[in-house]
Amino acid sequence: MVSTALIIITPSHSEANAASNKSDDDTHVAVEKSNGKSNFAKNSNGAHVAKGLGKDQVVGHKSLLKSDDLYKNTIEVEIYIGYSLLSTALALPDDGKVIAMDIHRKNFELGYPSMEQAGVAHKIDFREGPGLDTLDALLLAEYVCNINNVLATDLRIEINQVSILKRNEL
Numbered sequence: 001m002v003s004t005a006l007i008i009i010t011p012s013h014s015e016a017n018a019a020s021n022k023s024d025d026d027t028h029v030a031v032e033k034s035n036g037k038s039n040f041a042k043n044s045n046g047a048h049v050a051k052g053l054g055k056d057q058v059v060g061h062k063s064l065l066k067s068d069d070l071y072k073n074t075i076e077v078e079i080y081i082g083y084s085l086l087s088t089a090l091a092l093p094d095d096g097k098v099i100a101m102d103i104h105r106k107n108f109e110l111g112y113p114s115m116e117q118a119g120v121a122h123k124i125d126f127r128e129g130p131g132l133d134t135l136d137a138l139l140l141a142e143y144v145c146n147i148n149n150v151l152a153t154d155l156r157i158e159i160n161q162v163s164i165l166k167r168n169e170l
Ligand SMILES: C[S@@+](CC[C@H](N)C(=O)[O-])C[C@H]1O[C@@H](n2cnc3c(N)ncnc32)[C@H](O)[C@@H]1O
Pocket: 077, 078, 079, 080, 081, 082, 083, 084, 085, 101, 102, 103, 104, 107, 129, 130, 131, 132
């Protein structure tokens, strides 16, 4: 199932912008027309972004993504109300997915209305249960833990995520 891993490192926003080599056009926000109430909009890559944020805030860790296609599938363990889950889901393209794992569904459900309001609920595939068991079921536990053991000692890394590709996407 796993073919490769891409680790998202989040430096300061200015460094992120420099690394991304993106122009203002890349972060242009097109206002979503759905209900007129959403606080979110889509940028030129189809990713949801909060309205009213400056360029640096809009790009966030997505600025390091060289290809949206490489980051369509991600996993996150320990969701709680989903602060970082929402951030990831917003950054993914519209057909992207986050497999979100938490031992307590009720925690995830506390934040779920925010995912719906942000228009990203369709990107989230929630799995209830102990993270390691869920990762094992996906044949990922050893793989993810080995990477995280290395990343946990790197002070430059604020968030690390493992992006996964399905076999049929190789
Ligand atoms: C500190 S919170 C996570 C915060 C979250 N990353 C955020 O950005 O808001 C910890 C969460 O981990 C969950 N948790 C604890 N042990 C777990 C396990 N073994 N597998 C999966 N989830 C677990 C708890 O239910 C709780 O919701």
